[in-house]
Amino acid sequence: MSLAIDILSWMLLIGGGLVVVAGGIGLLRMPDFYTRLHPAGVVDTLGVAAIVAGLMLQAGLTQVTIKLGLILVFIFFTSPTATHALAHAARVGGLKPWRNVDPRAQHRNDDGDGDKETGA
Amino acid sequence: MFESAALLLVVAMALALWRATRGPTIYDRILAVNAHGTMTVLLIAVLGFVTRRPDFLDLALLYALINFIGTLAALKFFKYGRLGDGERMGDEP
Numbered sequence: 001m002s003l004a005i006d007i008l009s010w011m012l013l014i015g016g017g018l019v020v021v022a023g024g025i026g027l028l029r030m031p032d033f034y035t036r037l038h039p040a041g042v043v044d045t046l047g048v049a050a051i052v053a054g055l056m057l058q059a060g061l062t063q064v065t066i067k068l069g070l071i072l073v074f075i076f077f078t079s080p081t082a083t084h085a086l087a088h089a090a091r092v093g094g095l096k097p098w099r100n101v102d103p104r105a106q107h108r109n110d111d112g113d114g115d116k117e118t119g120a
Numbered sequence: 121m122f123e124s125a126a127l128l129l130v131v132a133m134a135l136a137l138w139r140a141t142r143g144p145t146i147y148d149r150i151l152a153v154n155a156h157g158t159m160t161v162l163l164i165a166v167l168g169f170v171t172r173r174p175d176f177l178d179l180a181l182l183y184a185l186i187n188f189i190g191t192l193a194a195l196k197f198f199k200y201g202r203l204g205d206g207e208r209m210g211d212e213p
Contacts, residue, residue, distance in 0.1 A: 003151075010121050017128030020159060026134030027155060033147050034141075040155045043132070051125065051162050055169060069178040071165065071184055077157065078188035082154055089195050090147040 016050030023047060032098030033090055037083055044079035048072065049054035122170045129163045150194050157187035 019042065026039025052072045059065045140152035161184045168176025168212055197203055 011128075012199040013121060013125040014128070015123045017132075020162070021128050023155065024132035024159075027136075027139045027152060028135050033145055033151070034138065034156060036148060037152075040151055043155050044158055048158065048162060050146065051129075051166065055165055056126070056127055059170060064174040064177060067181060068165065071161065071177070071181055074181070074184045074188075075161065078184065080152075081189045082188055083151075085192060085195055086151055086154070089199060090145075093199075095145060095147065107142070 005057050012050045012054030012057065016047050016054060019043070019050060023096045033095060034060040034087065034097050037087060041079075041083060044075060044083075049076050126163060126166045126170060129159055129166065130156070133163065134157045146198055147188070150191060150198075154187065157183065161187065172173055172209045 023043035024040040026042065027036055030036040030039060049072065050094050055064050059068065099117050136152050136156040136159060140149050140188045143149040144150060164176050164180040164183060165166065168174050170179070193203060
């Protein structure tokens, strides 16, 4: 029983760590601010939930578990609020979303204006 | 086991910090610092288990709240140029 809990906790901790690393890579590789909100959301939901659940399984039914649950609840409430405030501020501030233009089209009329269509 | 999770968290924090230094716009930097703060909360909690001192969880709890307030404060400071007194902000030139 204890071994099963240890194995489950180990899987949750390592899986959560890998999810957080994937979020960091996405934060670095995504092309635009609005797309970078997505890996940040991955870190804030699945990464936090998996790692805190793994730590909870190690702590057992103690005060430590209650504190971990409080951390989980606080992050689940504050993180969407902060992300919404950021996206709203960027939208009001005039940041244009990234658009996937055809690379051949961009190459054909290369006037430094990436989002122009080739027709006309 | 806790050490490997802490190592993965440190790698992710380095990636987020890289985005924070490179980010083209100010919003990228604030977003990266916010994600970095969330990873810091997790790292403090995991390090508390590594050193067998779960008292670190109080620090993690505090850091989760400070991180949220700090993100909103940085956004507000970037938008209005100063903090506080939001009522009279439109009156003065």
